[in-house]
Amino acid sequence: MVVRQFGSTRRRTLCSPGMPLELSGAPGGTRTPGLLIRSQALYPAELRARTNLIITAVTAETEIKLRIGDLGQARQLVEAQGFHIAVPEVFEKNVVLDNASADLRGSRRLLRVRSAGHIATVTFKGSPSVGKHKAREERETTIGNFEEMLVILDRLGYRKTFVYEKYRTEFRGDTGGVITLDETPVGNYMEIEGEADWIDATAHRLGFTEADYITSSYGTLYADWCKERGTEPANMTFTGPRSFPK
DSSP, X not given: OEEEESSSOEEEEEEXXXXXXXXXXXXXXXXXXOSSOOGGGSSHHHHHHXXXXXXXXXXXXXXXXXXXXXXXXXXXXXHHTTOXXXXXXXXXXXXXXXXXXXXXXXXXXXXXXXXXXXXXXXXXEOOXXXXXXXXXXXXXXXXXXXXXXHHHHHHTTOEEEEEEEEEEEEEEOSSSOEEEEEEETTEEEEEEESOHHHHHHHXXXXXXXXXXXXXXXXHHHHHHHHXXXXXXXXXXXOOSSSOOOO
């Protein structure tokens, strides 16, 4: 985790198991992030108020998806287990890129540029190790301009290969990882991200079993959805009112 603010700065280094943390910024108190972090969830008020704040996260991402029905009922279930909204609902546009040889897709790596409300990020994900959870390297940093980053990557030979959209709400508890509720054009999903044992314990508390775990990406889920309906895959984007098949 690296936080940089331009101008007069103060630098500190904090260490957590498996994840060195380096922060530099204006004098004052700093909230210490947990081990597994999503950049858009860090310091949400500061991110929206201070455009010169750069946040970089380097993590070993471990997660599962769970198919859900009604989002309102899912939110009540999550909140009943002591989780609170850390990042209110935001519309996300995600652009996946690759070169002409599809080298990233061929090695199951990912390059993505995301716009989520006032925050834009660029993310690299390594090849996943898939068991009952999906685990992979994730490197992500905020960027100043979503569209300009796409132009820069295009000039380097990385073109848009897939666009997917969703409305996401993020929840956190007092300890552990992150729960997100995603409303997508192909249904509603919950993601649980954190340490493997915490994922299992949290899923169990919420009434799910390992048989419910999904490790597929949204790209794969979308392709499967199209195949079931006999339609040609394109982009997983919203085309009408927010009312989708469950």
